[in-house]
Amino acid sequence: MAGSGDRADRKEAARQMRSAARLFATQALFQMEAADATLADVQEEFETHRFGAEIDGDTYAEADLDLFRTILHGAVDRQARIDRLTDAALVEKWPIARIDPTLRALFRAAGAEMLTTEVPPRVAINEYVDVAKAFFPDGREPKFVNAVLDHMAREMHPEAFT
Numbered sequence: 001m002a003g004s005g006d007r008a009d010r011k012e013a014a015r016q017m018r019s020a021a022r023l024f025a026t027q028a029l030f031q032m033e034a035a036d037a038t039l040a041d042v043q044e045e046f047e048t049h050r051f052g053a054e055i056d057g058d059t060y061a062e063a064d065l066d067l068f069r070t071i072l073h074g075a076v077d078r079q080a081r082i083d084r085l086t087d088a089a090l091v092e093k094w095p096i097a098r099i100d101p102t103l104r105a106l107f108r109a110a111g112a113e114m115l116t117t118e119v120p121p122r123v124a125i126n127e128y129v130d131v132a133k134a135f136f137p138d139g140r141e142p143k144f145v146n147a148v149l150d151h152m153a154r155e156m157h158p159e160a161f162t
Contacts, residue, residue: 020061022109023131024050025071029105032076039076043069067117074112082111089151102135103145110149114156121153121160 028042052062075082086096086107096104110128114121125146132145154161 014064017062017064018067019127019130020063021065021068021071022113022127023134024063025068025075025109025112026102026106026128026131026135028068028072029075029108030102033101033105039072043072067113070116071109071112074116075108078112078115079108082108082115085111085152085155086148088155089148100141103132103141106131106135106145107148107152111152111156114153121157125149125153
């Protein structure tokens with residue numbers, strides 16, 4: 001039964017690479033906004049210097065390159081729509097322009113994935129709540145992310161929630 005164990009190991013490795021792609025995409029979108037950097041420059045930096053790299057004794061994960069690129073390009077190409085969906089999910093006093101830039105990047109990454117891939121919305125929500133936990137391990141942000149993404153997903157894919 002070594003074959004089934006190998007298959008399970010490959011499946012888990014692929015899942016981890018998708019999770020890493022989501023985290024890296026969120027970081028890249030944050031960096032684009034914070035440094036006013038271009039998509040091409042940030043994408044090249046991450047693909048060349050972050051994926052699997054060792055920096056200051058820490059080894060960065062390998063990431064699913066296709067998913068990383070899909071999320072980045074989807075977020076840039078559909079930013080206006082994603083921002084409108086995010087705004088609709090936020091309370092009136094806190095439009096997207098006023099929220100933490102890390103959360104803004106996360107919502108854009110999640111919105112792009114939900115708009116451009118076949119990933120079930122509930123899976124995307126869970127994955128990005130985990131990304132929020134990585135950035136805000138002791139805060140209330142993961143619950144906030146869950147609520148906003150649930151609202152966005154129901155707008156984008158109501159059929160997934162019936």
